[in-house]
Structure formats: structure tokens, C-alpha cells
Amino acid sequence: MTEENLVTITTYETAREAYLSRDLKQALYDAGEVVMSDVLVNLHGEEHRSRRRLENRLYRREVFYKYENELFPEIIEETLAPHLGARKAELVSLSHQLMMNLAALTAGVDRLSGTPEETFRLYDYLMTFIEGATLAHYQGDRKTKEQEIKDALAAFDEEFLGPGIVRRSTLIGELEKGNIEETDLPQDVLTVLLRNVDHLDLTHEVILREIAFYLLAGTHTSATAFTRTMHNIFEWLDEDVDHKEKICHPDFIRRCVHETIRLQPSSPVSQRSAEAEIQLASGLTINKGDKVVIDLIQVNRDASVFGEDADKFNPERKLPLSVQEHGLSFGLGMHACIGKDLAAGILDGDNEKPENHLNGLITMAVQNMLANGCRPDPNTPPTMNPSTSRPYFGEYPVIFDSSYRV
Numbered sequence: 001m002t003e004e005n006l007v008t009i010t011t012y013e014t015a016r017e018a019y020l021s022r023d024l025k026q027a028l029y030d031a032g033e034v035v036m037s038d039v040l041v042n043l044h045g046e047e048h049r050s051r052r053r054l055e056n057r058l059y060r061r062e063v064f065y066k067y068e069n070e071l072f073p074e075i076i077e078e079t080l081a082p083h084l085g086a087r088k089a090e091l092v093s094l095s096h097q098l099m100m101n102l103a104a105l106t107a108g109v110d111r112l113s114g115t116p117e118e119t120f121r122l123y124d125y126l127m128t129f130i131e132g133a134t135l136a137h138y139q140g141d142r143k144t145k146e147q148e149i150k151d152a153l154a155a156f157d158e159e160f161l162g163p164g165i166v167r168r169s170t171l172i173g174e175l176e177k178g179n180i181e182e183t184d185l186p187q188d189v190l191t192v193l194l195r196n197v198d199h200l201d202l203t204h205e206v207i208l209r210e211i212a213f214y215l216l217a218g219t220h221t222s223a224t225a226f227t228r229t230m231h232n233i234f235e236w237l238d239e240d241v242d243h244k245e246k247i248c249h250p251d252f253i254r255r256c257v258h259e260t261i262r263l264q265p266s267s268p269v270s271q272r273s274a275e276a277e278i279q280l281a282s283g284l285t286i287n288k289g290d291k292v293v294i295d296l297i298q299v300n301r302d303a304s305v306f307g308e309d310a311d312k313f314n315p316e317r318k319l320p321l322s323v324q325e326h327g328l329s330f331g332l333g334m335h336a337c338i339g340k341d342l343a344a345g346i347l348d349g350d351n352e353k354p355e356n357h358l359n360g361l362i363t364m365a366v367q368n369m370l371a372n373g374c375r376p377d378p379n380t381p382p383t384m385n386p387s388t389s390r391p392y393f394g395e396y397p398v399i400f401d402s403s404y405r406v
């Protein structure tokens, strides 16, 4: 790639315009084809629109409300229980396990035996898929890694996806015969896809990658945001004794989650390629064939929008109504994150409807940890992950101490 055809966007308004341009096509996952080929985030135009329209049916507030109130509390409790029993945990692996269990439910990956071994195997597959999607940043031998990822996809297919398809196809058949009701079907992405295989012309391979993608899209981003929120809250609590009182309320924790996601976006860049010449109102010209990088770390710290202290963690930041607290970390336009409200919650002006107030699963998990007295392990400080060029925590040891409960 030459200097001339790489355009980097670092300001908020220009980034908004770029996200909304239909002539800019997804280009972030070109090196991650092994997992990402033909998955929703890589589609464009009509193909994207028809798949997104279908999957949107599942990602509605009423469904999120049901997940948040009926299904997630049990999974959070079950995942945290062994760590609470041991009075210590490691946040990076715990958050991936937790978010994976939640993402598996929404993607349609059944954990039929429910044993810890089964969960660990799924976790291993997931970590391999994450390496597949982020292959561009992999520091080792990429060819070997790519083969490892193909093998993991095949094993995941045999152990999890295949039996899940059989189970759902049987239920769909029963529904067609009138033996069961619509509400007896699982509410997950796999069921939606299976009911529309013909209409969308989906091969088994595409379904395999779409489900693997949903599993990783829902897990890695939320797990990263969770660990970073915990870290930012720990530091913020240490700044001032009065902060402890504020942190008790879930609405305030939700603000901490959004502020963390603004400051440290889980996907720090979006990348597009230009299908035509584009003239943006903010003055930027993009030529056909140019690669466009939206640098979310800089965009979300644009002082003209977020204030002079934009590069500081400040959950009490006041913003105009037109600007979202999490900045552009969930993207915008056609590829805007489908799981945003599920992950990070919403507080809508219209509070009459209960589904307009969602805490989001990251807030729920953070609240649970703080209520159990979670604090950094004073004897083992956190470390960064050396295998990637991105700033992820490698290990974050914590303890549970009742004197720190909030």
C-alpha cells in the first residue's frame, strides 16, 4: 500500500460522514478471510441489506429485555460461582468465559452437556477464531496459524454446530406440521438463518463462519470492554473516597462502561475501500480505490466534541444529546453494531416502556463483580498480552474481599 492511497480519518465529523457513505466498502478483515469470508460484517449492498434485515429481527429491544431479565442473570451467576468460591479470579479469562456463554446463547451454540470441560473446549475454539479474525496483527507464522484455525472450525462444526442444526431443523419441521408454537423455537441467530437458508442462498460453510463470527463479535469486544471498565473503575475509586457512593447505581456503572468504550474502543479502527470518488462535506476528498482507516482512538478523543479532557476517563462527562457517550466505538451506518444495546445498554428518554431501559450485559457483569468486593490482587499486578500489537491485558488477577463491597 502506498502513502497516496491510504487516508486516515482522525476527527469526529469526518468519521461520521465516512461511516454513512455507501461508496465505502468494508476492508478491515481482508487478512482474516478464514473466519470472516461472507459473514455479515463483510457483505456489501443488497447482500448485506437482506441478511441484516433478517438478523435484525432477533436483535430487537424486546428480545434483549428478555435476555437481560430472564436468561443472563443465571449464566452470570453460574460462571462467577467457582471464582467467588475461590475468592480470586483472573479477569481476562473470566470475562471471555462469561461473555462467551452469553454470546453462545444469542448465536445459537448449545452447550448440551453443560460440563466445565465442554465450556473450556468451546472457549479454546473461540480464542482460535479470534486469532483468525485478527490475523493481520498476528506476530507469529501466519500460514501455520491459518491451518490451526481451519482445523478448529471443522472440530467446532462437528461438536457444536452440527448437533445444533439437527436440533433446530427438527423443531422447525414440528412447527411447520403445526405440532409446536412459534414461541417454542429458540430465539437465536442459527434458528433465523436455518429458517431462511433458501431465501438467502446460504451454504453450510457460510452458516459455520457466520455463527463463529457472532460468537467472537459478541465475546471478545464485550470481554475487553469489561476488563478495561473494571480497571478504570478501580483507578477512579482510588482517586477519591466519595466516588464509592456514586458507583453503587447501575446507571452510573453504565456510564463508566460507555466512557471506557469511548476512550479504549474494543475495535480501535474501522477500515474501508472506496468504490467511487467521494467528496465529504468536511472537505476531505477520497479517490476511487483509496483505503480509508477510521482511527477511533483519535476520533473519540476529538477535543472539539468531547472537551479538553477528552483523553481522560471521566464518567461524569457532559455531552450534547446529539453525541453518544461511547463516541463512534460501535460504528455507524450500514455496519453499525447489531449488539450495541445488548452489550452496553441504553437509557431512553421514554421510560414508560421497560425495554427502553437496558443495563447491558457488561454493566450487569461489572455490577456483580463490585457487589462481591472485587479489587485488584495487591500481590500480582496485571500484565499486557505480548502476542499482539494491540494493547490488551494479558492477565488481570483480582480478589474478592467483602470489605470492598459497593
Ligand code: HEM
Pocket: 026, 028, 040, 041, 042, 052, 103, 106, 214, 217, 218, 219, 221, 222, 225, 261, 265, 266, 267, 270, 271, 329, 330, 331, 332, 334, 335, 336, 337, 338, 339, 340, 342, 343, 344
Ligand atoms: C463492547 C462491545 C462491542 C463493541 C465495542 C462492538 C463494536 C462493533 C463495531 C465497531 C462494529 C462495526 C464494524 C464496522 O463498521 O466495520 C460492529 C459490528 C457488529 N457487531 Fe459489535 N461490538 C460489540 C458487541 C457486540 C455484540 C454483543 C454482538 C452480538 C451479539 C455484536 C455483533 C456485531 C455484528 C453482527 C456486527 C456487524 C454488523 C453489520 O455488519 O451489519 N457486537 N461491532
